[in-house]
Amino acid sequence: MFEQIDAGGDRNFSYLIADENIRAAAVVDPGYDTSKLEARVRALGLRVDYVLNTHTHHDHVAGNTVFHKGGAKLAAYRGARVKPDIDLDHGSVLQVGQQRIEVLFTPGHYLDSICLLVNGEHLITGDTLFVGCIGGSGFQGSSTEKQFHSLFQVILKLPDDVKVYPGHDYGPTPSSTVGHERTHNPFLRRTDFKDFVWLKAHWDEYKVEHGIP
Ligand SMILES: [Zn+2]
Secondary structure, eight states: OEEEEEOSTTTBEEEEEEETTTTEEEEEOOOSOOHHHHHHHHHTTOEEEEEEOSSOOHHHHTTHHHHSOTTOEEEEETTOTTOOSEEEOTTOEEEETTEEEEEEEOOSSSTTOEEEEETTTEEEEETTEETTEEOOOOSTTOOHHHHHHIIIIIGGGSOTTSEEEESBOOSSSSOEEHHHHHHHOGGGGOOSHHHHHHHHHTHHHHHHHTTOO
């Protein structure tokens, strides 16, 4: 079971990954509003084994404490400021019953950004990749070079049919696929770093010019 759940904030998304046979679950990026995520966990009678953060910007970790209790373990990138119980690295795997969650280290938007590949099928991209757009890299702890590398050398190495589930509902649709983003996302069509940087600097004008809301 894999669900995308509204988490308040700035159109934030949380995710619920569960194996209903054994009633075990992982929650990803509990945000400012955890009511819908809590309601789903309760309605399905799930036990939360893992609380996962795609990165440690406040809107993605604000609701951690709601689920990080009892036997639940907090898992985030190695050394992340949330002080995870489980330090994740590129290639780490967490198992929730039959659900296999593989970690891809994708720094750039933030220094501890990771993506989560669930059963090789659903990719939770945090703020690294949005539908039709990408996350900003102008924060302290950001790196445009690293984000470029993460997008082209990590995410775009995945098969086209992998579904993309972003950290915010900023695009024309709440989810997408690697193939669709590869072809349609203006940033992923800038395979030259200079062009990529140019688009970041001129994104507002580009949007107006191309009628992107
Ligand atoms: Zn962020």
